[in-house]
Amino acid sequence: MIKxxxxxxxxxYITLGDDLKKVxxxxxxxxxxxxxxxxxxxxxxxxxxxxxxxxxxxxxxxxVHLMITEPEKYIKQFAEAGADIITIHTESTAxxxxxxxxxxxxxxxxxxxVKPGTPVESVYHLLDKVSMVLVMxxxxxxxxxxxxxxxxxxxxxxRDEIKRRGLDVDIEVxxxxxxxxxxELTSRGANVIVAGSAVFKAADPKAVLSEFKK
Numbered sequence: 561m562i563k564x565x566x567x568x569x570x571x572x573y574i575t576l577g578d579d580l581k582k583v584x585x586x587x588x589x590x591x592x593x594x595x596x597x598x599x600x601x602x603x604x605x606x607x608x609x610x611x612x613x614x615x616x617x618x619x620x621x622x623x624v625h626l627m628i629t630e631p632e633k634y635i636k637q638f639a640e641a642g643a644d645i646i647t648i649h650t651e652s653t654a655x656x657x658x659x660x661x662x663x664x665x666x667x668x669x670x671x672x673x674v675k676p677g678t679p680v681e682s683v684y685h686l687l688d689k690v691s692m693v694l695v696m697x698x699x700x701x702x703x704x705x706x707x708x709x710x711x712x713x714x715x716x717x718x719r720d721e722i723k724r725r726g727l728d729v730d731i732e733v734x735x736x737x738x739x740x741x742x743x744e745l746t747s748r749g750a751n752v753i754v755a756g757s758a759v760f761k762a763a764d765p766k767a768v769l770s771e772f773k774k
Contacts, residue, residue, distance in 0.1 A: 563590060565592040565755075566590075566769075569605065570760040580617055588759075590620060590622070591614065591621070595607070600627050601700045611638055621644045623644065623732075625671075626649070627649060631649075631659055632662060635648075635662060635666065643668055644669060645668065647670070647671030647672065647692065651678060660672065669691040670691060670692075673696060674694075675696050675699065688727060691729065692731070693730070693732070695731060696711065697735035698711075705735055715733070715745065715748035715749050733745050733750040733752070737754065737755045738755070739768060742771070
């Protein structure tokens, strides 16, 4: 089953409540919230207070992507703010497995992410713990980038490994995804689609999300 996760980065923050309702009514499954610290990636975004505000305004699954150094210092705050899924980067901490364990202990689903230059095999040892692997299809930090074609080559081997082990793990993809290239991603085994501008800037978000799921 294909799930859609519109990225809050592309929303209109002045009318955010309206935008949240718009994508919920359009059939979104998750809300993807990128947390950036200006250190792990060259941009800054939101904190736990923002996630808490979104939690009060939406019943969608809050898919919180921590693009921050030493995420172990902040996972409790984001869990308490209402995150349903917390995804960390394998490159962002000395002991990703411990952080994954700590997220799960907080009663939240855990995800692990790899940047375009990181081999996806580097997270295979975590597959029996995580609920999701996020394959970044652009360099993390800024919305509106074009998808990097080489990143697609990670999806099929990852899906094969998940199937080989008989695991129930989602593969999420994020970066430069549009109705024109989404079929290539889903055909390789991705089943959670993050898109920002393609959804929030669309004249008909419902049509875009329906196309992604189709």
